[in-house]
Amino acid sequence: MVPNEDKVFKALADNSRRLLLDRLHKKAGLTLGELCEGHDMSRQAVTKHLALLEAANLVVPQWRGREKLHYLNPVPINEIYTRWISKYERGRLQALHNLRQALEEKDDD
Amino acid sequence: MTKSEFIYTTYIKTTPEKLWDALTNAEFMKQYWFGMYCTSEWKTGSAWKMQFHDGGLCCTGSVVESNPPKRLVLKWLQEKDAEMKAEGHSLCVFDIEQDEGAVKLTVTHSIDKAQSKTIVGVSGGWPKVLSNLKSLLETGQAVVTRKVDCRGQVA
Known part of the structure; x- marks a missing residue:
């Protein structure tokens, strides 16, 4: 299926x-x-x-x-990710994610 | 036995023959594998190697089983990273099955070692490679077209 x-x-x-x-x-x-x-x-x-x-x-x-x-x-999740996120946005989104992680001191690896 | 392993699968609207070609044709591979490509005769017992787009050597190994267009089993040695190289060969299996209107590709990559750096290293790359491959076969275009050279730098 x-x-x-x-x-x-x-x-x-x-x-x-x-x-x-x-x-x-x-x-x-x-x-x-x-x-x-x-x-x-x-x-x-x-x-x-x-x-x-x-x-x-x-x-x-x-x-x-x-x-x-x-x-x-994780392949279907990667497909959702690449569908809406262009290669130019990736760096900025990663920076925001890192900032949030650092501030919340949360390990969501 | 302790081992590290992951299994990734994707369904692609294509034929097993086209998928086999995509996995073994260097020029096609460059389009979805960030400029990287593999060369081999792809027969059981052949050697194979993977190179970065600038020609630098990434991985080497041998073909353990070649059964086109159904199953390809590769012994896989990371050549770039000393720690990964010291872990020895990992095993990468590509299984291709027809499933209703699509072809199911399953990639299993394993090594007989717990907490393997090689497996952690390759596990992050595979989802991107497989998404790119799916998109390229279904639409003629890869999602991510950047290239990586042997220093890991993006062109």
Whole structure:
């Protein structure tokens, strides 16, 4: 099933799903069990969120034996980024981002 | 076994043959890979190398598996950065599958080492390269056309 942009925006429009992407950004190749650890979402809820993220091609599953590992796929996000940001704006936006990060002392790497 | 790995995929409205050509043709590659290009005979066992637009050497390696237009597996050594070079070869796999009206390209890049600098280094570049490749194949134009030379400077 070929993912479309609507699916990407829908998948990103939920905080729980963004948190799952954050987890996979920090550590690639987590199992469902590992993704369920440390927050109060039920296993069923995480499974449902992962299915939407996979349908949007934001998460890529990989079978290793009987284990299903999950990887963040940032390519659709990069496409959103390049669609509206020209190469001339990039430097200024990065400067603003750095400024905000420095002032808020927030590490959102 | 500890390893570092990422898997990126994109769906491109093209044919597997055109995508294979885009991944192995140096002149085409320059258009979406920031002026960089690879040369090889692209047969199993061949050597390959990647160069910056000014000719400086970026990466070298060998072709582990060549099965056009479905699968290309490369041993990949970063030549520019001493730390990355010391990590040894990484493995880069391109899988090409027909999926409904599009072609699914999956790039898996891995190394048998935890916290690999090579993998962190290449993982930032791949999404841009893949977006550019998709745009070029679908519309005839790359999104980002700047070039990078062997000092990492943008022309």
